[in-house]
Amino acid sequence: MRIRLALSLASALALAACVAGPPPEIATAPPELPASFAYQPEGAVAQSVAVLLPTGDPAFTDLAALALSDAPTLAQALARIDAARAQAGRAGAERLPSVNGSASVTGQRTNPAQFGSGLPQGIAFDTERVSYSANLTAGWDLDLFGRLRAQERAALARVDAAGADAAAVRLGLLSEIAGSVIDWRTLEARQRALESDLGAAERLAQLAGSRERAGIAPGFDRVRAESAAAASRTRLEALESExxxxxxRLVTLTAQPTGKVRELLAQPAPEPAQPAAPASLPSQLLVNRPDVQASAARLAASDADLYATAARRFPQFNLSASLGLLAFDLGSLFSGDSVVGSLAGGLLAPILDFGRIEAEIDGAAANKRAAFEAYRGSVFQALGDAETAYGLVTAADAELAAASAEYASSQRAANLADTRFRAGLSDFRTVLDARRAADASGERVAAARGRASRARVLLWQALGGSDLAL
Structure with missing residues (x-):
């Protein structure tokens, strides 16, 4: 009779907890991506994206290797992976039985008056006694409805998210270093162009001075030539702040002292190449972009969290056991009579919680919707970044080609003006104007080449990087 009553009560509790049904369904249809990139150049070829980085520059390879081994930002990201793994290990351990041991010595004194004064004749007891005990206890949540399994899945998904976050940090770190090294080489090229401009301006100033002293040209020609030389010196000095x-910036990125950074930047580097943009598909962003992978992992974690929260509406079944020794003198602790033990099974089910669990389920469902929208946002962020990068590569290449053509044309014009002036066929002002145009075009070529290289680094980052071993 007692067994049937207990079973009936357990069934009633289980039914009361299960009436709410399964967790709510949240639609998470994958975003639809276009078949191709609209701004991908027609000359894009199937090749490794690593060619987009300045891997031929020893300053980049050395600084990148130092950063990957000692950068604080990357070390923080790796530490977050370890923390996520620890949480996953804890979630997995929750599914297994727990066993604990304990030992104690307890002294107790009893006042006989608490039992009254009417004790039978000959009945006596010790008012002071000491007990000794040693116990092993075990407990196990059977997890019949998968709550703990869902929590473990969520923790493992967060490990994946932390790993993807670390990959994104690595990607951003290499991109920043590559961009900074390219900017440094661009400054060097601009300096060479400005020094060439300065030399040409000084030669014109010397020529104008000679003509002034000979009385065949006004002093104003010399002044204008010296003004052009001063302008070149000013632009040269401005490079130091950059x-x-x-x-x-490189000290911050690499965690290296200034002297080491400058030493590595002083290494000679080849002329920067301008490789063709690699061909890619929008769908490849889903597997190559670490930020998209991290968002997908967090979406999976939120789904598991929702299941685990909904499983709280169902009963929890627990088994517990204890085995120990209890004696009231130390010599009897290991005798057969001192062995004590227990075995129990328990059931815990919510019956009336006034909507607490339902509120938690609603919150978990909202978190899953937010995680899905974050995933969609990262996908379209990746798509937009790639489109922008492809467009920048095309535009930067066109700018470089135009600047190079302008430089060649202005140099021919400056040389022709100089020849005509020496032959007495043109005035000094024509020569000076032609030289100013040629001088400005040289620096513009250097800057345009730097922007073209920078655009390729941006494309490498937008496509998810990879194919790079340092």
């Missing part, structure tokens, strides 16, 4: 900014 160098300081780049060195400081």
């Amino acid at each position: 160098r300081a900014r780049l060195v400081g």
Whole structure:
């Protein structure tokens, strides 16, 4: 009779907890991506994306290797992976039985008056006694409805998210270093162009001075030539502030002292190449972009969290057991009579919680919707980044081609003007104007080449990087 009553009560509790049904369904249809990139150049070829980085520059390879081994931002990301793994290990351990041991010595004194004064004749008891005990206890949540399994799945998904976050940090770190090294080389090229401009301006100033002293030209020609030389010196001095900014940025990125950074940047480098943009498909962003992978892992974690929260509406079945020794003198602790033990099974089910669990389920469902929208946002962020990068590569290449053509044309014009002036066929002002145009075009070519290289680094990052071993 008692067994049937207990079973009936357990069934009633289970039914009361299960009436709410399964967790709510949240639609998470994958975003639809276009068949191709609209701004992908027609000359894009199937090749490794690693060619987009300045891997031929020893400064980049050395600084990148140092950053990957010692950068604080990357070390923080790796530590977060370890923390997520620890949480996953804890979630997995929750599914297994727990066994604990304990030992104690307890002294107790009893006042006989608490039992009254009418004790039978000959009945006596010790008012002071000491007990000794040693116990092993075990407990196990059977997890019949998968709550603990869902929590473990969520923790493992967060490990994947932490790993993808670390990959994104690595990607951003390499991109920043590559961009800074390219900017440094661009400054060097601009300096060479400006020094060439300065030399040409000084030669014109010397020529104008000679003509002034000979009385065949006004002093105003010399003044204008010296003004052009001063303008080139000013632009040269302005490069130093940009160098300081780049060195400081690389110190932050690599966690290396300034002297080491400058030493590595002083290494000679080949002329930067401008490889063709690699061909890619929008769907490849889903597997190559670490931020998209991290968002997908967090979406999976939120789904598991929702299941685990909904499983709280169902009963929890627990088994517990204890085995120990209890004696009231130390010599009897290991005798057969001192062995004590227990075995129990328990059931815990919510019956009336006034909507607490339902509120938690609603919150978990909202978190899953937010995680899905974050995933969609990361997908379209990746798509937009790739489209922008492809467009920038095309535009930067066109700018470089136009700037190179302008430079060649202005140099021919400056040389022709100089020849005509020496032959007495044109005035000094024509020569000076032609030289100013040629001088400005040289620096513009250097800057345009730097922007073209920068655009390729941006494309490498937008496509998810990879194919790079340092």
